[in-house]
Amino acid sequence: MFITVTLSLLEGLWTTFKIFSLTLLMALPLGLIISLGSMSKIKVIKWPIKTLIWVIRGTPLMLQLIVFGFGPGLLGIDGMSTFVAVMIAFVLNYACYFSEIYRGGIEGIPKGQYEAGTVLGLTKTQIFFKIVLMQVIKRIIPPMSNEFLTLVKDTSLANTIMIYEITWNAKRFMNSAHILWPLFYSGLFYLAFCGILTLLFGYIEKKLDYYKG
């Protein structure tokens, strides 16, 4: 039984990992775009984006999963797989949270850094990518590590729309074999996953420790 459960949870872990990595892959750049939009001086860009961030951060992720999971079907749109729905919900949700972290990081860069770039003849794009971005990354590592860990555990919400990740597979044994321990056991998988991430973030922080500011 133990081996059966372990194999089943490992299979779930793969799905969990897929949701996790695909979300990061898409939400990290999208979050940057959203954050630049939310800081835009152009009102028709700024306010819709601010509203989007408010709605996404103001409603439960589980509800968003249900909206994207079942909404298209209710509207008569067929053919969107549940996995795609999960990805849309996760990417949008995390991009909005990331965007606020980016915004904090970008607004925290001293004005003098932009001015120094300007007087040296750098274009705005060069200032952003060559000077500001690297400093933003260093500043946002601690809040980002929080979000990454939260994301690992949030993937379990995908089971509400029938995605067979770790928690779904563990719950299945509860229903079929009337045993609870696979659920507790699944906690170890999350714990190990987060442990690796914590070590990784510690390593990155140390790597970026060569300078201050």
Place this chain on the structure above:
Amino acid sequence: MAILEIKNLKKSFGKTEVLKDISFSMEKGEAVSIIGSSGSGKTTFLRCINFLEKADSGTILLNGNEIFNGENKHTMSSADIRKNQLNFGFVFQQFNLFPQYNVLENVTLAPRLLAKERPDFKTNKKAIYKEIEENALSLLEKAGLKEKINNYPCQLSGGQQQRVAIVRALALNPEIMLFDEPTSALDPELTNEVLNIIKDLVDKDMTMIIVTHEMNFAKNVSDRVVFMDDGYIVEEGSPDEIFTNPKSERLKEFLSNTKV
């Protein structure tokens, strides 16, 4: 012909008029110090010269060419502003080095990026980069920073950081150097190492404007001293005239409150 000629420059922030009517001109090779109490508009004036602030009205001519006119300030293209900005080297009170780059990288970053706009960049990339690095190394050596090229700004003293910042500005071969209180953020014992570098530049006839609170420096090193007060240039002249024979009451008062 004057290298820099400024006519009737005005600038307000909100309702506060910071520059009320500034006209100023300087010759090539001149070193001009601007003195005055805090809030007199010295720094704003300096920042308007290279467009870190856009003046509300007035004109700026460089070598006889108009590089700023308050009448069409909204239609200036950012490419033009950038091009004109490169005529000036600017040194900040707070150094503003890039913390993630070492000393050499701080100095070469801008020249390397600008080199990409040269038509012969693709064919001559290696030679161009080599030339940029050699130029940076020689400037750093002259500033006594040869040992520090691989250090990061956070590993340097304030005086060393400011010397790097000066070298970084010089690496782009500006026509005029602008110094905004370059020693105000430094411990007294570190100011001299920075002032000596600036003095070397004066000796080499670099054209420059220095906003400073270092009265001895203004007195002994600059060719001309400008005294600003309340958004106006109140008095200007040779260091001798300004410090030993001030005419206006305001300057007399200012000097009596300042140790020289």
